[in-house]
Amino acid sequence: MTTHFITAEIDLQETDSELQKAIETELQKEGEPLRWAITSVDVEQQSCTVEAVVTVS
Amino acid sequence: MNFELIRPYTAILIVPTGIGAEIGGYAGDALPVASCVSQVCDRLITHPNVLNGASLYWNLPNTFYVEGYGLDKFAAGCWGLRPVHQNRIGLLLDQGIEPELRLRHLQAADAARATLGLSLTDYVITDAPLEVELRKAQSGASWGTIGNPDSLLRAAEVLINKAGAQAIAVVARFPDNIDEEADQNYRHGKGVDAIAGAEAVISHLIVRTFQIPCAHSPALSPVPIDPDLSPRSAAEELGYTFLPCVLVGLSRAPQFIVGETHQLPQPTDIWANQVDAVIVPATACGGSTLLSLNKRRCQIITVLENKTQMQVPPEPLGIKCIQVNSYLEAVGVLVAHKAGINPSALSSKISSLQRRD
Numbered sequence: 001m002t003t004h005f006i007t008a009e010i011d012l013q014e015t016d017s018e019l020q021k022a023i024e025t026e027l028q029k030e031g032e033p034l035r036w037a038i039t040s041v042d043v044e045q046q047s048c049t050v051e052a053v054v055t056v057s
Numbered sequence: 058m059n060f061e062l063i064r065p066y067t068a069i070l071i072v073p074t075g076i077g078a079e080i081g082g083y084a085g086d087a088l089p090v091a092s093c094v095s096q097v098c099d100r101l102i103t104h105p106n107v108l109n110g111a112s113l114y115w116n117l118p119n120t121f122y123v124e125g126y127g128l129d130k131f132a133a134g135c136w137g138l139r140p141v142h143q144n145r146i147g148l149l150l151d152q153g154i155e156p157e158l159r160l161r162h163l164q165a166a167d168a169a170r171a172t173l174g175l176s177l178t179d180y181v182i183t184d185a186p187l188e189v190e191l192r193k194a195q196s197g198a199s200w201g202t203i204g205n206p207d208s209l210l211r212a213a214e215v216l217i218n219k220a221g222a223q224a225i226a227v228v229a230r231f232p233d234n235i236d237e238e239a240d241q242n243y244r245h246g247k248g249v250d251a252i253a254g255a256e257a258v259i260s261h262l263i264v265r266t267f268q269i270p271c272a273h274s275p276a277l278s279p280v281p282i283d284p285d286l287s288p289r290s291a292a293e294e295l296g297y298t299f300l301p302c303v304l305v306g307l308s309r310a311p312q313f314i315v316g317e318t319h320q321l322p323q324p325t326d327i328w329a330n331q332v333d334a335v336i337v338p339a340t341a342c343g344g345s346t347l348l349s350l351n352k353r354r355c356q357i358i359t360v361l362e363n364k365t366q367m368q369v370p371p372e373p374l375g376i377k378c379i380q381v382n383s384y385l386e387a388v389g390v391l392v393a394h395k396a397g398i399n400p401s402a403l404s405s406k407i408s409s410l411q412r413r414d
Contacts, residue, residue: 005201034261037198039368051194
């Protein structure tokens with residue numbers, strides 16, 4: 001297993017449930033999400049930046 | 058009235074790790090906040106970053122020490138919490154720790170057994186150095202990765218399956234050559250804790266894999282004395298290790314009830330739908346725990362005074378909250394909420410009801 005730090009831009013969603021799902025789906029493209037947080041929000045672009053550590057087996 | 062039938066008032070206090078929180082971003086310096094909050098609720102759930110003050114700790118009998126990955130799972134409703142009287146703690150030491158520094162940690166663990174009466178299993182040393190690497194992200198938050206996560210997990214497995222550990226205290230060797238400016242800032246009560254993000258990654262790995270309480274204490278070489286040391290950081294310079302608070306926290310940390318368990322429910326079990334309120338810094342609303350709780354019947358309280366490096370206010374994420382300036386105000390909101398009083402009724406102006414068509 002290896003651990004990797006990644007960042008991702010995610011569009012804000014209608015609901016917080018959809019946003020959580022969108023974040024996890026995006027992170028899963030890089031590995032298994034271990035820890036993540038939204039670290040900034042761009043209201044004009046309706047997007048947010050997520051920083052995360054994922055693991056890859 | 059039978060008071061046992063009243064719903065226990067349950068709150069969560071979050072100060073995210075490694076984001077430069079002005080209160081709670083240093084050496085367990087949100088502990089006074091936790092102490093006050095615990096006085097006005099029946100049960101307080103919080104996490105190691107709030108309660109860990111290296112050699113300093115405080116016993117809060119109604120407070121539950123829950124590691125961040127477990128807190129996210131709890132808030133999502135996937136895991137429950139089962140309070141315990143005591144856990145047998147397994148001590149997991151990084152092979153990268155030098156012999157003398159290792160001995161300091163073993164003696165700290167022995168001291169916790171003899172002086173505090175805590176239960177520990179025999180200890181395990183990883184079969185390879187963990188090789189922690191630190192990283193500061195663009196946001197300003199500290200993160201980190203570890204070079205040998207499998208070695209960490211193999212050691213935890215031995216502690217759990219062979220030594221009978223019910224909770225894991227990890228001590229990893231962290232690099233001494235941390236960015237000098239960042240380190241000075243931290244010791245002076247400014248900026249971000251450069252190692253906190255990597256610590257969270259280590260404990261998250263163990264909690265995710267084994268669903269068992271875990272917390273981390275870094276092994277670092279002693280630093281030269283600094284006359285300008287901030288009181289907020291000073292707890293970390295009292296001794297040779299940061300381990301005592303971790304052992305105390307884990308000794309009573311609740312066990313996790315994982316969804317597919319076949320264990321019978323117990324009346325003291327806690328699930329997310331029993332959480333009445335959560336308190337977070339107003340600029341750090343982008344964590345999984347808060348997004349999950351926003352879906353529930355849970356009063357979210359955001360605190361403006363506790364500034365962080367994050368830029369994630371509640372509004373753009375659709376988080377419904379009461380915003381206050383300070384933790385003192387937050388405690389007042391909790392008291393009102395617990396009493397069933399709308400906090401706005403305590404202010405001088407109350408607007409009239411409006412008709413809705």
